[in-house]
Amino acid sequence: MRVWKFGSDIDTDAIIPGRYLTIYDEKELASHAFEGTRDEFSVEAKDGDVIVASRNFGCGSSREHAPLALRGAGVKVILAKSFARIFYRNSINTGLLPVICPEADEIADGAEIEIDSEFRYVMSGGKRYELEPVPEFMKHIVDAGGLVNYAKEMDEVKTCTE
Amino acid sequence: MTQTYVEKIFSNKCGKVYSAGDMVMAPVDGAMIHDITGPLAINVFKEMGGEKVFDPEKVIMLFDHQIPADSIAAAKNHVMMREFAKEQGIFNYDIKEGVCHQVVPEKGRARPGEIIVGGDSHTCAYGALGAFSTGIGSTDMGFVLKFGALYFKIPESIRLEIEGKFPKRTGAKDLILNLAGDIGADGATHKALEFYGGTVSDMDISGRMTVANMAIEMGAKAGIVPPDAKTWDYLSGRADVTPFEMTGDEDAAYAEVRHYDVSDLAPKVAVPHNVDNVVDVTEVAGRKVDQVFIGSCTNGRFEDFAEAAEVLGDGKFSDDLRVIIVPASKEEYLKVLRAGLVEKFVEAGALVEAPCCGPCMGGAFGLLAPGEVSLSTSNRNFRGRQGSTEAGVYLCSPATAAASAMTGVITDPREV
Numbered sequence: 001m002r003v004w005k006f007g008s009d010i011d012t013d014a015i016i017p018g019r020y021l022t023i024y025d026e027k028e029l030a031s032h033a034f035e036g037t038r039d040e041f042s043v044e045a046k047d048g049d050v051i052v053a054s055r056n057f058g059c060g061s062s063r064e065h066a067p068l069a070l071r072g073a074g075v076k077v078i079l080a081k082s083f084a085r086i087f088y089r090n091s092i093n094t095g096l097l098p099v100i101c102p103e104a105d106e107i108a109d110g111a112e113i114e115i116d117s118e119f120r121y122v123m124s125g126g127k128r129y130e131l132e133p134v135p136e137f138m139k140h141i142v143d144a145g146g147l148v149n150y151a152k153e154m155d156e157v158k159t160c161t162e
Numbered sequence: 163m164t165q166t167y168v169e170k171i172f173s174n175k176c177g178k179v180y181s182a183g184d185m186v187m188a189p190v191d192g193a194m195i196h197d198i199t200g201p202l203a204i205n206v207f208k209e210m211g212g213e214k215v216f217d218p219e220k221v222i223m224l225f226d227h228q229i230p231a232d233s234i235a236a237a238k239n240h241v242m243m244r245e246f247a248k249e250q251g252i253f254n255y256d257i258k259e260g261v262c263h264q265v266v267p268e269k270g271r272a273r274p275g276e277i278i279v280g281g282d283s284h285t286c287a288y289g290a291l292g293a294f295s296t297g298i299g300s301t302d303m304g305f306v307l308k309f310g311a312l313y314f315k316i317p318e319s320i321r322l323e324i325e326g327k328f329p330k331r332t333g334a335k336d337l338i339l340n341l342a343g344d345i346g347a348d349g350a351t352h353k354a355l356e357f358y359g360g361t362v363s364d365m366d367i368s369g370r371m372t373v374a375n376m377a378i379e380m381g382a383k384a385g386i387v388p389p390d391a392k393t394w395d396y397l398s399g400r401a402d403v404t405p406f407e408m409t410g411d412e413d414a415a416y417a418e419v420r421h422y423d424v425s426d427l428a429p430k431v432a433v434p435h436n437v438d439n440v441v442d443v444t445e446v447a448g449r450k451v452d453q454v455f456i457g458s459c460t461n462g463r464f465e466d467f468a469e470a471a472e473v474l475g476d477g478k479f480s481d482d483l484r485v486i487i488v489p490a491s492k493e494e495y496l497k498v499l500r501a502g503l504v505e506k507f508v509e510a511g512a513l514v515e516a517p518c519c520g521p522c523m524g525g526a527f528g529l530l531a532p533g534e535v536s537l538s539t540s541n542r543n544f545r546g547r548q549g550s551t552e553a554g555v556y557l558c559s560p561a562t563a564a565a566s567a568m569t570g571v572i573t574d575p576r577e578v
Contacts, residue, residue, distance in 0.1 A: 009347050009436055013544040018524040021198045022228070022235035024205070036551030056348035059381065060544060061523075062283040062297040064202055084381055085352055086283055090299035147301045151210045151308065159189045159311045160176035 003124075004041060004075075005109035006053040011060035012087065016069045029065055030072030047074035050115070052107045054080065057098075058087025067091045077115060079104050079122065079131070092138050095146035100132035166319040167388050167410035168354045171275055171294045174408075182318040182415070190220070191276035191293075193306045196262050197225035198525075199281035199299070201239045204246050206304025215250050216310030222271055223247050224255035226262055227519045232526045260491030260517030263287035263375060263459035267367075268493050270401030274389035275408060277314075279306055284459055284541065286377045289386035290370035291393055292408070294354075296383050317354045317383045318417035320345075321410065324359040326425035331575040333469070334369035335461055335539065335559035337361070337422075338376045339430035343440025344420075351381030353417055356410050361424050362387055367396045368465040375460045376541050379437040429562045429575055434554035435545040443562055443574045451556075452534040453484045454567040455548075457515075458522040461539035461560050462490030464497040470564035471503050473578055478510045480570035485512035486528050488520040512567075524548045530555075537572060539563050 014037040016029055023029050034041040051057075051070065057080040058066060067090050070078070078091065079101040091098045099119055106129065107113065113124040115131075119139075122129045144150045165173065165181075172180045175188055195203055200223065207215070215221055223243060231237035240257075247254035259265045263284050266272050274292030279285065281303045288295035298312070306312050324337065341355075355377045362370070370387045377385025387393075388409040397403050410416075429443040456462075456470055467489070479485045487507050489495035495517050498504055504514050521528030522540040529549030530536055536548050536555045543555035558566075561575035568578065 011542075011544040013524070013542070013547050017546055019529075021525065022233060022239060024202055036546050056351070056381065059347055060283065060542065062199060062281060062285075062299050064199065064299040064301060082348060082351065084348065085383060086297055086299060089302065093299060093301035147305060148206055148209045151305055154309075157187055157309045157311050159187050160178065161187050162185055 001113050001115065002046065002049045003052045003107055003109060003111040003113055004045065004049060005107065006051065006057070008055040009059055010053055010057050012058060012063050012066040013060055015058070015066040016063065021063060021065055023065070026068040026072030029069035033069040033073050042073065045073040045075065049075055050113060051075055051078045052080070052101070052104050053078070054105055055082050057083050059084035062086045064090045064094060067094045067096045071096050081105065092141055093147040095142050097134065097142050099134060101129055103129045164411035164414040166414045166416060167356050167386055167408065168294055168317060168319050168384065169414070170408055171277065172316050174275060175277055180316055182316050184316050186314055186316060187311050188277055188314050189311045190279050190306055192220050192222055192271055192278040193303065194222040194262055194266055194278070194280035194285065195303060196227060196282060197229070197236065197239055197243065198227045199303065200243050202300035203281055203303035203307060204243065206301050207307040210304055210308050212304070212308040215252065215307045218251040220310070221252045221307065222266055223252050224259055224262055224265055225257045226260060227523060228526050229257040229518045258492060261459045261462065261519055264462065264490035264494065267291055267371070268400065268491060270397060273397060273401055273403055274393060279303070279312060283378045284375050286382065286385045287371055287375040287459060289374035289377065289384050290367060291397065292387060292389035294384050294386065297378060317352055319354045319356045319410065320350055321416040321419040322355055322357050323419065323421045324357065324361040324424060326361055326423040328424050329427060331561045332427050332429050333559060334365060334372040336427055336430045337424055338373045339432055339440050339557065340427060342376060342379045342432065342438045343430070345380045347379065347436055347438045348381045350377070353382055354384040354386060355380070355382045357385070357387045363390060366465060367392060368463040371463070372460055379541060429559060431562065431572065432543050432557035434543050434556065437543060437557065443558070443572065446556070446572050447574050449572045450535060451483050451537045451566055451570060451572060453486065453528065453530065453536045454563050455486045455521045455528060455536060455538040455540060456560055456563050457488030457490065457520055458540035459490055460541040462488060463494050466539065466560040467498045467503050470560040471506055473561050473564035473575055474506065474510055474568065477568050479512055479567045481511065482570040483567065485567045486515065486521060487512045488515045489517050491517050521548050537563055537566050
């Protein structure tokens with residue numbers, strides 16, 4: 001798995017610029033992912049590549065085009081020190097797994113990494129980096145392929161339940 | 163038992179005491195969809211097996227980001243949404259009313275104590291009227307359209323106590339930029355900002371909208387001013403409401419309490435490319451500007467244009483830059499038109515456009531070339547936000563924008 005390394009405060013405009021928001025097809029969105037910010041991404045990203053970032057990944061807009069563009073490029077997991085709230089939720093909802101990796105800064109750009117199948121740790125250059133546990137309900141939604149599949153079977157929800 | 167304002171909203175809504183950190187499937191009082199994230203939400207709603215939306219009267223539809231349609235793709239999205247509105251019995255404000263965060267409050271569709279969601283990150287703006295309102299993605303919105311409810315983790319609140327009188331030519335925008343600089347772009351992630359104090363009580367609804375609108379720039383889920391006489395006064399004639407008193411208890415379990423005094427506040431500017439890169443205008447004064455944008459849901463109201471017009475006086479805008487003025491809604495547009503401000507701005511050399519999001523999100527018009535600099539009263543200065551990734555966007559108040567538009571360089575409005 002190849003690492004695409006990013007810094008802090010990577011915003012949704014950087015992930016997918018505003019002028020492409022009339023597009024909803026994830027492959028087409030992927031062809032504009034990080035346009036103007038990191039142009040080689042849309043050309044070179046391969047299925048299974050991983051985005052590793054520092055703090056506040058995905059800040060900014062509520063555009064779901066952002067996780068869709070990354071999913072369209074073949075990314076399935078994002079490791080970051082922290083995520084912006086709406087992006088974090090949008091990722092899970094669209095079947096892209098955001099995982100908190102407190103030592104993300106130590107993983108280098110272009111590195112080949114292995115993520116444990118249970119998402120407990122990452123191996124990179126012989127070193128092991130721990131991941132924060134992924135909540136079970138999140139895994140279920142991601143495993144189902146996103147909230148759409150999760151909600152398909154439901155006719156109603158009971159409100160004010162915990 | 164003491165509670166924050168946010169905890170009270172969720173507890174009242176569900177008839178049971180809730181605290182920050184609790185997860186709850188809460189009913190929503192309003193769901194706003196617009197032309198950018200709406201089509202995706204409608205597709206998701208259908209994919210989820212949705213046939214009838216939970217309550218057509220609680221769904222608010224309007225188009226504001228790409229209007230009038232600036233591409234065939236945008237026009238097709240508008241058609242798709244119009245058809246959905248018709249089929250579902252949803253009232254559609256279409257392209258006629260303006261920017262979502264201005265239109266929803268002015269149509270009386272955001273009220274104190276309500277829970278409102280919107281397919282746009284600045285939905286937190288309705289907190290100006292005491293609602294818990296937050297931006298969500300299209301998949302969550304599809305779920306809301308089907309079920310009328312959504313899972314929320316009730317956020318902790320940061321209590322902001324703001325005191326003092328704004329010095330001349332400073333105001334709500336300078337305050338919120340100052341807070342963004344202090345708290346940081348992720349300093350309030352998963353939290354709500356609750357605004358209290360004499361400065362907030364003195365602030366008109368327009369100023370409160372400016373402040374609540376930018377809560378998301380600190381990562382916050384909501385930015386809220388609990389209701390007072392001004393809130394009820396604004397809503398009278400717009401919504402069928404009976405005033406009530408509700409506020410966060412002073413001794414509730416806040417994540418943090420911060421105190422500010424605005425008496426010495428200077429006009430602030432957010433420097434490219436992050437909203438929390440905030441400095442006093444004096445630090446960047448003299449930098450050349452190519453485009454000035456006065457408008458957006460943050461600062462596109464009559465009060466903002468009146469302030470800009472006051473700074474302009476009998477002067478003219480510089481010939482060395484473009485000035486784009488976009489009122490946030492039809493209601494605000496008519497106010498500036500009837501007050502003679504449109505004529506004044508046009509004579510001074512500005513373009514005045516019909517209500518829409520305009521250059522704020524770099525979609526429809528007003529895009530920047532590489533190397534250009536924009537000074538904007540909007541809410542985001544991310545790299546590439548208003549066009550080229552090699553351009554730079556500075557954020558400021560309408561007063562600073564007007565002063566700079568006259569000189570062609572970033573200018574301290576206190577000196578004009």
